[in-house]
Amino acid sequence: MARMSSTLGAPRPDQASYMLRAAAGDAGRAYKQQMLDLLDVRAGQTVLDAGCGPGTDLPALAERVGGSGTVIGVDRDPAMLRQARERTHGLQRVQIREGDVHDLPVEPGTVDRAKIDRVLMHVADPADALAQLHRATRPGARIGLAEPDWDTLIVDAEDLETSRAFTRYTTAEVVRNATVGRSLARLAVQAGFHVETVLATTPVFRDFHEADHMLGLGRNMGKAIAEDHIDRSRGDRWFAGLSQGPFYASFTLVSVICSR
Incomplete structure (x- = not known):
């Protein structure tokens, strides 16, 4: 399998393939299986998958x-919905609905289980999205939430200050709600849920090319340089040095299981 090229400032990969690749990695499979078990x-x-993606x-x-239940996948992106329909073709109990997590196309009090996975970091108002989940679920329902905390992103490099500047840029400029992972339990309680379990996992990247794709190392460093957050020569040296020798990067992913 040929490796992709890693280029400073390269455009973001297709969102659907990006999400599928993230889910297929060891860390992605592990936390998803854990969430399904705890739900x-x-x-x-x-069951409602809010922001189901592909x-x-x-x-x-x-x-x-089983044959007597119903799975509802909701997403607002037509490209994601097309892939979701293709992936669930022939599964009679799966319904794919176009909609936004701020206005879920679900009747109030009809959902027994719900999950929202790496979606709240992108939405306009995470608290409102959780209020929508509360409206959709019935008493006794269980809800699974999972979000990264990008303030915990660490990238090993000899130039530690540039690594720290890269994380600050990612948190402040790249991801809308970059630290929502740490706030999940508090936001869930404020939405009216009872928090049962809080877990933290640490996806570890030891392959530079994989990390470049998943974490946007070159893509976001290029933006940081273009927007004068990081000096160009320093940013270029930092990115070039990452592929030399052993590589390490990681961040914290927070999962919360709560009940209605």
């Missing part, structure tokens, strides 16, 4: 609800 999805239930988790949810 305790049962046969006959109605439908990565929908087949697994459909298997758990």
